[in-house]
Amino acid sequence: MPVLKRCFLRSPTKAARFSVWRNLIGKELRELVASRSFWLLLLVVSALVGQAFITSVNLYAEASGSGGNPAALSQGLSPLEGIAVPTFGAYDLASLLLFPFVVIRLFSSEKESGALLLMLQAPVSYLVNIFAKAIALFTAWVVALLPGLTALALWKVMNGHLYTPEIVTLLLGYLLRGIITIGIGSVAAALSASASSAAIIALTFTLATWVLDYIAAARGGIIAVVANYTPWAALRVFERGELSVSVMVVLFTSSVGALLFVSQWMRVGVALASRMRIGALCVFATVIVCAAGATLSVSDDTSENRRNSFSEADEAALASIEQPLVITVYLAAEDPRLVDLDRGVLSKLRRTMKHVSIVYAAKGRTGLFEHAGDHYGEVWYALGDKRVMSRSATEEIVLESIYELAEKKPPTLAESVPYPGYPLDARPIAAPWVFFGAWPLLICSLWFVLRRHDTSRLQQGD
Amino acid sequence: MLRLAPPNRCYFFAVTSFIDVNSISKRFGEFWALRDASFAIRRGEVLGLIGPNGSGKSTLFGCMAGLIPASGGSVKAEFADIPVAERKQHLYFVPDGVHPWNDQNVAWVLRFFAHLHGASPEAMRMRINELSLASLLAARLRELSKGEHRRVMLALGLLSEAPLLLLDEPFDGLDLRQTREAMSVLRQHAGAGRTLFLSIHQLNDAARVCDRLVLLNAGRIVGAGTLSELRARAGATDAGIEEVFLALTN
Numbered sequence A: 001m002p003v004l005k006r007c008f009l010r011s012p013t014k015a016a017r018f019s020v021w022r023n024l025i026g027k028e029l030r031e032l033v034a035s036r037s038f039w040l041l042l043l044v045v046s047a048l049v050g051q052a053f054i055t056s057v058n059l060y061a062e063a064s065g066s067g068g069n070p071a072a073l074s075q076g077l078s079p080l081e082g083i084a085v086p087t088f089g090a091y092d093l094a095s096l097l098l099f100p101f102v103v104i105r106l107f108s109s110e111k112e113s114g115a116l117l118l119m120l121q122a123p124v125s126y127l128v129n130i131f132a133k134a135i136a137l138f139t140a141w142v143v144a145l146l147p148g149l150t151a152l153a154l155w156k157v158m159n160g161h162l163y164t165p166e167i168v169t170l171l172l173g174y175l176l177r178g179i180i181t182i183g184i185g186s187v188a189a190a191l192s193a194s195a196s197s198a199a200i201i202a203l204t205f206t207l208a209t210w211v212l213d214y215i216a217a218a219r220g221g222i223i224a225v226v227a228n229y230t231p232w233a234a235l236r237v238f239e240r241g242e243l244s245v246s247v248m249v250v251l252f253t254s255s256v257g258a259l260l261f262v263s264q265w266m267r268v269g270v271a272l273a274s275r276m277r278i279g280a281l282c283v284f285a286t287v288i289v290c291a292a293g294a295t296l297s298v299s300d301d302t303s304e305n306r307r308n309s310f311s312e313a314d315e316a317a318l319a320s321i322e323q324p325l326v327i328t329v330y331l332a333a334e335d336p337r338l339v340d341l342d343r344g345v346l347s348k349l350r351r352t353m354k355h356v357s358i359v360y361a362a363k364g365r366t367g368l369f370e371h372a373g374d375h376y377g378e379v380w381y382a383l384g385d386k387r388v389m390s391r392s393a394t395e396e397i398v399l400e401s402i403y404e405l406a407e408k409k410p411p412t413l414a415e416s417v418p419y420p421g422y423p424l425d426a427r428p429i430a431a432p433w434v435f436f437g438a439w440p441l442l443i444c445s446l447w448f449v450l451r452r453h454d455t456s457r458l459q460q461g462d
Numbered sequence B: 001m002l003r004l005a006p007p008n009r010c011y012f013f014a015v016t017s018f019i020d021v022n023s024i025s026k027r028f029g030e031f032w033a034l035r036d037a038s039f040a041i042r043r044g045e046v047l048g049l050i051g052p053n054g055s056g057k058s059t060l061f062g063c064m065a066g067l068i069p070a071s072g073g074s075v076k077a078e079f080a081d082i083p084v085a086e087r088k089q090h091l092y093f094v095p096d097g098v099h100p101w102n103d104q105n106v107a108w109v110l111r112f113f114a115h116l117h118g119a120s121p122e123a124m125r126m127r128i129n130e131l132s133l134a135s136l137l138a139a140r141l142r143e144l145s146k147g148e149h150r151r152v153m154l155a156l157g158l159l160s161e162a163p164l165l166l167l168d169e170p171f172d173g174l175d176l177r178q179t180r181e182a183m184s185v186l187r188q189h190a191g192a193g194r195t196l197f198l199s200i201h202q203l204n205d206a207a208r209v210c211d212r213l214v215l216l217n218a219g220r221i222v223g224a225g226t227l228s229e230l231r232a233r234a235g236a237t238d239a240g241i242e243e244v245f246l247a248l249t250n
Helices: A014-034 A036-063 A079-097 A099-113 A115-120 A126-144 A146-157 A164-191 A195-216 A221-227 A231-239 A245-265 A272-294 A312-319 A336-352 A395-406 A431-459 B011-016 B057-065 B084-089 B106-116 B121-130 B146-159 B176-191 B203-209 B227-234 B241-249
Strands: A242-244 A299-301 A325-329 A356-360 A379-383 A386-390 B017-028 B031-042 B046-050 B072-077 B091-094 B164-168 B195-199 B212-217 B220-225
Touching: A014 A099, A014 A126, A014 B106, A036 A079, A036 A099, A036 A126, A036 A146, A036 A431, A079 A099, A079 A146, A079 A164, A079 A231, A099 A115, A099 A126, A099 A164, A099 A195, A115 A126, A126 A146, A126 A164, A126 A245, A146 A431, A164 A195, A164 A231, A164 A242, A164 A245, A195 A221, A195 A231, A231 A242, A231 A245, A242 A245, A245 A272, A312 A336, A312 A395, A325 A336, A336 A356, A336 A395, A379 A395, A386 A395, B017 B057, B031 B057, B031 B072, B031 B195, B031 B212, B046 B057, B046 B176, B046 B203, B057 B084, B057 B091, B057 B164, B057 B195, B084 B091, B091 B146, B106 B121, B106 B146, B121 B146, B146 B164, B146 B176, B176 B195, B176 B203, B203 B241, B212 B227, B212 B241, B220 B227, B220 B241, B227 B241
Parallel strands: A325 A356, B031 B220, B046 B195, B046 B212, B091 B164, B164 B195
Antiparallel strands: A242 A299, A325 A379, A379 A386, B017 B031, B017 B072, B212 B220
């Protein structure tokens, strides 16, 4: 018998593989429960969500005309924008400043305690161990999302309106935010010798993405494309109710790529040069898949008020334009007109038209020092050899310019039911009790019970 | 100083050895922690690795287990190189100074480890009895004394089913009675066919428990064999292990 076949390991059956996964995920969950950082995350998130929910409900009530104040137009009152997004905004903070440390703790403690040396010799691939950690951390993130879901339940109890598709999209965005945080934290922990160094690396990465967002705001091209997929920018897509396949693919692939990188990098018995080669290969493969994913233009507007879409008639007319549309924008990044144009028109055009490219041609960031001959304030639309200039950021005028270039007749607007808006003058009376009383009490009780659980089981002879 | 036979002259090793360590070297920058370490391990024996502090004992174990990248050399089983990725199929190394899963209790750690390595509940119970761990099962690992922790780590090593077990300082922190009990357990496992390679800095303990010894000094193997063979090599036929050690590591 060849020597390499004579190993003591059994060939795993499906049941045995499941058993191994269960054992490893169970271990990671126990490690999480044993770590104070996880419980602190739950406590802090509960308070942050509570504060955000109470504030947003009060502001929403004010906008709905509470206390005899003049109400805003009801069409402008969307529970997604007024309640769900600000409430879940607490998780943006948590995924930035709290959850990475929970991730880092789980990965770094294995390195620092020496458990890594034992796990590397276990008769399962270390990759399985890494993914077991990721699954446990994802579970922890889902648990951390419970206060947010409780807030939505409270909103429903208060007779608030929720539109399920846009809420599901928002939740999906935050689940992916958690997954990418796991990827970032795990890479930081793998690259550094201690948890504190890993924390610095994770925060540096966050700062770098902010810098990228800042630079991309004034530039087009590849930087702007990359900046669309920073965790912060990607989350904004879901918050708008847009379900973008490219964003989902890029975030998920980056996270899986990060975990693959970690599984290779943590193999301390392999020479550094080899690990660097394999690590670079992981990064390269991830970049390729992400680049391919970024080209997917499939997306769905799940928002109830269709804030990411033109009317269905306009969408059909624009989609039928085969020639590439080039838009040259002479507006600086900090010019509010560019913000309006980008959100109100350009992002919808990107979703609707097959071939559209946008060039940001302003030289400065503020537009204060542009010269008269710099075309500042102009937006040029070019289709084939025809060009037309407009200074408007209004959807109707821009579409009119495009139809004129394409020599198409603007579609007649079909009768559609306008978004009604959902004003609600309600006070979150129960929320403080839930988020500052019941949740912290539940978390502390759970912590206490789970800490005692094993000891009592053993004392009973289990 | 002992000159090591190159692999093609290891006929004696080849016919009786179970694992051959061939010219393992490890360099950290300009410093050679190990240089051409070669020796053979026989099936079912208790082999001791002794040497002064900093002689490279833990590094040798790490390189053998594939946890430290060696600068050169190989580990062979029946003449075939065992690639680093497949070392865990042949050997298991319990390092010194590791404190894994400190927040978990002993019972869970043993259960997890047994499950991970496919050891039966019966095997786990036997390890608990052999190493007197029953009274510690409810304690968290961070609450254990050094000796208690050492016994738990020993149990983990014995729960792995690798044919060769490398234990770094298995008796460190144990009192006299515990040391003798642990030695007895290890001898029983060796008697049952498990091969053990122990790094021991207490020379008398090494002489008591090991069938053969490998002496390491400044990263080089300076002697390998039974105590009698080492005495002969040192030219001190009536000397104790300490004298032999001093003579060979001088």
